[in-house]
Amino acid sequence: MADYDTYDDRDRAYSSFGGSRGRSRGGGSGPGGPRKQKELPSDPPYTAYVGNLPFNTVQGDIDTIFKELNVRSVRLVRDKETDKFKGFCYVEFDDLESLKEALTYDGALLGDRTLRVDIAEGRKQEKGGFGFRKGGPEDRGPGGSRGPRGGGKEDDYDNFGGRWKGR
Numbered sequence: 001m002a003d004y005d006t007y008d009d010r011d012r013a014y015s016s017f018g019g020s021r022g023r024s025r026g027g028g029s030g031p032g033g034p035r036k037q038k039e040l041p042s043d044p045p046y047t048a049y050v051g052n053l054p055f056n057t058v059q060g061d062i063d064t065i066f067k068e069l070n071v072r073s074v075r076l077v078r079d080k081e082t083d084k085f086k087g088f089c090y091v092e093f094d095d096l097e098s099l100k101e102a103l104t105y106d107g108a109l110l111g112d113r114t115l116r117v118d119i120a121e122g123r124k125q126e127k128g129g130f131g132f133r134k135g136g137p138e139d140r141g142p143g144g145s146r147g148p149r150g151g152g153k154e155d156d157y158d159n160f161g162g163r164w165k166g167r
Contacts, residue, residue, distance in 0.1 A: 038119040045072075046099040047120040051088040052113050062089060065110070069101055070094035094098050 010013070039048070041047075042132045072092045078085055092097045106117040 038121070039117065040096065040100070046093040046096050048091045048093070048099055049088065049116070050091055050102075050105075050119045051116040051118075053085075053087050053115070054087065054111060054113060055085055055087055057085060057087075057089075062091060065081040065105070066091060066098075066102060069098040071098070127147045 037143065042091075050065075057076070059074050059076060062076070063071065070093055072094050072140055074089055074091050076089045091102065103119070104119055105115060108115050108117075
């Protein structure tokens with residue numbers, strides 16, 4: 001849990017999430033200027049990215065921040081090698097209205113940190129995601145191989161063996 005000297009300090013910090021929170025979604029500007037509003041999802045999952053969190057944050061802190069909303073799950077992102085919290089998480093909500101309300105927390109103060117809350121982007125492809133497919137020619141559909149290179153007739157090329165017939 002984030003470090004506070006007393007429960008009153010903690011409650012004051014979390015109370016900043018009530019009423020008028022953060023900057024408006026349309027004109028917020030930080031060091032990099034205003035961020036472009038991402039499109040709200042029309043179907044589940046309704047997931048928010050929550051960044052610039054203290055490194056000693058635990059799930060209970062996130063639950064407390066979003067206690068008024070319908071939270072389905074929280075995923076604190078950790079370093080694969082050290083297992084240390086990376087300072088951001090993903091919060092999935094049960095409904096679109098909860099996600100919209102969570103977006104109003106963007107710019108709210110948690111201790112001395114300004115939270116960043118935004119619509120989460122879909123997961124990126126795993127390593128090797130440069131359009132390469134796993135599997136061999138049989139997984140590539142009709143044509144399988146790329147066929148002959150450097151001249152020759154298509155009929156003289158063995159697609160399965162990957163070489164010229166008769167050579």
